[in-house]
Amino acid sequence: MDYSFDGSGGYRVPTGVAGLDVQLGGGVPPGTTILLLAEPGAGMEVFAHQFAYGGLVNHEDVFYFSSEHPLSEVISGMDYFNWNVRKHLEEGKFDFTDAYSPRFYNVLPKHLVSDVSAKDFLKRGTDSLNLLKGTVTQARTRKYRGVVDSISYFLRSYELNNVLNVIEIISSMGKATGAVHLLMMTSGMHEPIIENNMKHICDGVIEFRMKERGSEVERSILLRKMRGMIVPNRTISYVITTKGVELETTTRVL
Template identity: 30%
Template sequence: MEKIPTGIKGLDEMLGGGLIPGRTYLVKGGPGAGKTTFAIQFLMEGVRNGENVLYVTLEEPLETLKEDMAKLGFDLGIPKFHGIDATPVTERKHLFAGAFYEEFGESFERLTGAIQEKVELERYLRVAIDPLTMLKLTVKNELEYRKTFIGFLKSLSKLGATVVITSDLRTSDIEEYLTSGVIELRTIEAGGKILRGILVKKFRGSPFDEHIRPYRITDRGIEVYHTENLFIE
């Protein structure tokens, strides 16, 4: 079975080589767990392979993200990295080539439509939406949200894009059922320290490592230690 690397070597070992292309995966975790870093590493791995990639930010402005990711060695100003800034801010200014803006909060359907159009026109093989939690606030009816979300996943699948969606731990039940895989980033306080563990909760179509493995957020991004166990005293 064909798989594509996530850019996080230890996680790829847990997944038996990486993600199955053309499917959508949910990455969930609390504040500071590394969800955005995960999404960027996934996209930059595509860039290294010569792919066009698309990042949709719904919380942190692209300009701020660009500065933060540069500290980890990720240059988001390169031509193959494209962004949609859908953050709830009023000022808009040019950040880097390939970025354009959608007003936040008008409707989930409008933004998903813009993403679909971009993927179809530019042939993006990897897409990251970070975080989906913000989009859910724009849809009051859960049934309407479910219908729109399913349609969105089907359209991206037909276009061949592999999609990573981030969300917090509390509001991602629907997405767990509808996506092809769920990766959870856990943070645990023990003995005055923060322990981090990564868990593959679901991975349709392939066997995977079901253990919680330790990970760290380093100056090179996320590192997963796939041969170690997370111990809590």
């Protein structure tokens, strides 16, 4: 059976993952800051790309802040699933901030960075956390959603309290504008107290899990919490297909 929000209703923002939206009664509340916690190989990047493209389909602008991948990798990953964002990028509806490449400008051979854009070149030496803060507080006139890929980089590179302060700013921006933000974090990489701080400060927590069973790998989603909603009390199986992350129609305890 499907597990859906059984409260008073209200507008929901679709995530772009149809099966997940069904489980959530249509999507997530406006202004929600979601922590996506997943181990490597669980499909975290696929979900993030699907979430971003879902925003464009929903007539939202999208900002995608990446400290882990350059723009070319993100576009290539989205192309695989036929989520073409080039037109949206040219129109300014898909705003990509590359906080990855500038970190290596001074160590890579010059011929490898000769074709970087002037915009990215100016980011050399820019503090990544301040760049994130500037991105999330940028004035936007249309409804939008945001992706941060990933918070794990900042947790490795900065003091915890400094990172939490920026996440509080992200959350405040969401509540003020109605924008939904997705923060990606790799599970098992950080101390439990750090993970718990992240789970506490975010409005929603979605965990992607993997388990080996015989010769197969089974994947499941745990909706740990979602502000203002009753979430399923079971894990939900999912698969990754050419359409992206797809939730199975039945749920079971794994």
